[in-house]
Structures are given as C-alpha cells and as structure tokens.
Amino acid sequence: MELREIDLNLLIVFNELLRLRRVSAVAESLDVSQPAVSNALNRLRRLLNDELFLRTAKGMAPTPLAERLAEPIGYALGAIHSSLNERVTFDPAASQRHFTVAMTDIGEIHFLPKLMQRLAEAAPRVTIGTISTSRSDLREEMENGRIDLAIGFVPDLKTGFFQRRLFRQRYVCLYRHGHPLAENGITLKAFRAAQHLAIAAEGTGHGVVDEVIQRAGIVRDVRLRVPHFGAVAHIVQNTDLIAVVPQAYADRTLEPFGLQTSACPVKIPDIVINVLWHAKKHREPDNQWLRQLVSEHFSTQASAYV
Structure with a gap:
C-alpha cells in the first residue's frame, strides 16, 4: 500500500477511536457527524482488509491489527501536529506559559524548591502545576499533550516517550x-x-x-x-x-x-530518576527549555546517589 492511497483524516478518526472507543464520542471530538465517522472507518476497513474495531458492550474494541497500528500511527500524527504548530522561539523572561508536570510527592519535596527558585530568576511569569505520576491516565494525558513532563521513577513510560537520566537513587x-x-x-x-x-x-x-x-x-x-x-x-x-x-x-x-x-540490609536495586516527555512535545521550544532547565539543575546530583 502506498501513502498516496491513505487520507490523513482516516488516520485521525482511527486514532480517536482508539482513544474514545465510541463513534458518538469521536464524532463529538472531531465536530463531525456520526455517519461521517462510520464512513471513515468503513473506508479504512476496506483499505486494510480488517475490521479494525469490533462492537462490544464496552464500546469499540480494537482488533490485533488495530493494536499493532496504534503506536506508529499515534506517533506519526503527534510528530506531524508538533511540526505544523512548532514555534520558532521561546522567551522565558516574557512568557506566561503554564506547565503541567507529573511527579510523586517525593518529587515535589526534592525538585520543587530549587526549580521554583530558578523559575523566579529566569522566567518570573511562568507557572507550574503538578499532578501525581500514579494517575492511571498519565500515559494518555501525556500523549494528548495535557501534561508537559514527568519527573521521577516512571518505568511504564517507554514506547513513544523520550527520557533523560537525572540521577541514580538507592x-x-x-x-x-x-x-x-x-x-x-x-x-x-x-x-x-x-x-x-x-x-x-x-x-x-x-x-x-x-x-x-x-x-x-x-x-x-x-x-x-x-x-x-x-x-x-x-x-x-x-x-x-x-x-x-x-x-x-x-x-x-x-x-x-x-x-x-x-x-538497607536487603539489597534493593538502585532506581533511575528521569525526566520524560512524549514524542509530540519533543520539538516544542518551550518544552525543550523546561526539560533543559531541569536537567541542568538536577542531573549534576547523580554522583551523590551512585
């Protein structure tokens, strides 16, 4: 199959169906009619020769092929969205940007005092909101761009995410x-x-x-x-x-x-504390600036915990 045979809008519908699992919810999300969503799904089914989604009591369940396609399609759409909306520069001194950062309560104790001090100096109008890394929807929220960074020991965030090591921890x-x-x-x-x-x-x-x-x-x-x-x-x-x-x-x-x-007399493996971000945020100048700030001020502590 050649790329010229695929309408990008079909992949957008596919991605939304994976996320919402209901035709009515996808129609509302994309501001189109339910028949339009159904038509797009049928076109994809014919192109890929697979049902892709099956109706169940809990909504539209993806087939094995749809599950295999989920990650590359989501990654590609995120990369396209980021590229089309990329801003040329980010001026922290003038910005009023609000960042949402996921971390544990330990992370808040360890990172926030110094991070807020540095923001007051370099970006006085920038604000931070934190949420817990234990949220069940953390991956989805980061994939959707509602969470900018995650900081800490978050081993479940791998596929589709970038990470940078800050320090090891015993x-x-x-x-x-x-x-x-x-x-x-x-x-x-x-x-x-x-x-x-x-x-x-x-x-x-x-x-x-x-x-x-x-x-x-x-x-x-x-x-x-x-x-x-x-x-x-x-x-x-x-x-x-x-x-x-x-x-x-x-x-x-x-x-x-x-x-x-x-x-500890019981040998517990060291953990690695990382800063993580989703691929769709990878090229955004404001996200690049914040994760560089975090890296500069906390990765140098690695030697204290090795």
Missing part, C-alpha cells in the same frame, strides 16, 4: 535518632525484628521495595501502611517504626525531623 532505612535497634546500624537481624512503616505508592515504580523484600524471604512486621510518602517523616520521628525510602527523600528529612539512615 533505598535506605529511615528511623528516629536513638532508635533501640540502630546502635550498630540496621542489620538484617534488626531489620527482621523491627516494626515497619510501609509505603504503598501504587502506580509508581516504588512498589519494587515490597517485591524485593518478599522475594528475599523476609516477612516484615508491618504495623502501618500508607499510600504515599507525605507523612512518613512525621510518623517515624515520633515512633519506633522504620521505613525503607529513597535516599533523596531521606536527605530532605534528616535535619528537619531529627532522623537518621542506614544502608
């Missing part, structure tokens, strides 16, 4: 000063005997902690499980609970909360 045990088990550091025996605070952090890569500890055959005495890191330092400060946390989080809590750390 996990450590975090506990209060004077903890009865910590005179000689947290040994494996002490780790088994300790009462633990576990952090679920669902939807992020930090679930690796529980998986590795379980595979090592260690049954922790988990007295408290929380969904995120926000209150961990406050809790550990006032109890004998210990927590396994990333080094960057621990470093921000030691002095303010009177805590200390030890190497």
Whole structure:
C-alpha cells in the first residue's frame, strides 16, 4: 500500500477511536457527524482488509491489527501536529506559559524548591502545576499533550516517550535518632525484628521495595501502611517504626525531623530518576527549555546517589 492511497483524516478518526472507543464520542471530538465517522472507518476497513474495531458492550474494541497500528500511527500524527504548530522561539523572561508536570510527592519535596527558585530568576511569569505520576491516565494525558513532563521513577513510560537520566537513587532505612535497634546500624537481624512503616505508592515504580523484600524471604512486621510518602517523616520521628525510602527523600528529612539512615540490609536495586516527555512535545521550544532547565539543575546530583 502506498501513502498516496491513505487520507490523513482516516488516520485521525482511527486514532480517536482508539482513544474514545465510541463513534458518538469521536464524532463529538472531531465536530463531525456520526455517519461521517462510520464512513471513515468503513473506508479504512476496506483499505486494510480488517475490521479494525469490533462492537462490544464496552464500546469499540480494537482488533490485533488495530493494536499493532496504534503506536506508529499515534506517533506519526503527534510528530506531524508538533511540526505544523512548532514555534520558532521561546522567551522565558516574557512568557506566561503554564506547565503541567507529573511527579510523586517525593518529587515535589526534592525538585520543587530549587526549580521554583530558578523559575523566579529566569522566567518570573511562568507557572507550574503538578499532578501525581500514579494517575492511571498519565500515559494518555501525556500523549494528548495535557501534561508537559514527568519527573521521577516512571518505568511504564517507554514506547513513544523520550527520557533523560537525572540521577541514580538507592533505598535506605529511615528511623528516629536513638532508635533501640540502630546502635550498630540496621542489620538484617534488626531489620527482621523491627516494626515497619510501609509505603504503598501504587502506580509508581516504588512498589519494587515490597517485591524485593518478599522475594528475599523476609516477612516484615508491618504495623502501618500508607499510600504515599507525605507523612512518613512525621510518623517515624515520633515512633519506633522504620521505613525503607529513597535516599533523596531521606536527605530532605534528616535535619528537619531529627532522623537518621542506614544502608538497607536487603539489597534493593538502585532506581533511575528521569525526566520524560512524549514524542509530540519533543520539538516544542518551550518544552525543550523546561526539560533543559531541569536537567541542568538536577542531573549534576547523580554522583551523590551512585
């Protein structure tokens, strides 16, 4: 099949059907009639000799061929859209651009103070909004351009995304000063005997902690499980609970909360903290500027965590 045989509008309809799964929703999204959407789908079916989408109780389900075509077509449409709408320059000093950045609560603690300080100097009118990287629709929101960057340990964002490494990160045990088990550091025996605070952090890569500890055959005495890191330092400060946390989080809590750390006696693989962006944002000058700013001010910290 030659490209001249394909109407670009058919691929736009295909991409919207993959996203919305209903003809009526696609018609509304593209501001066309439902018959026009159905006609476009039928033309594609004839061209590709495949049903592409099958009607189900939950909407239009893609066939295996449609699933295989989803990524290259989405990538190509995103690249075309970016190229046609690319701005020649971006002036951070004059811009009033609002960026949406996905990160965990640890990311907010680690990145935002310095990032906002740098923005105040270089781009005083630029604003930032953050959302959680654990959102189930993170990939879709980035593909649609509603999220500009993701920062952190986000291993699920690979196909269709670019990434740049900022630093490597190890996990450590975090506990209060004077903890009865910590005179000689947290040994494996002490780790088994300790009462633990576990952090679920669902939807992020930090679930690796529980998986590795379980595979090592260690049954922790988990007295408290929380969904995120926000209150961990406050809790550990006032109890004998210990927590396994990333080094960057621990470093921000030691002095303010009177805590200390030890190497984790269970070998947990280091994680890589990246800045990630979707292919459709790759050539946008404003996105290029922000990710370069993040890289310049945080990738140099790699040596502290290796």
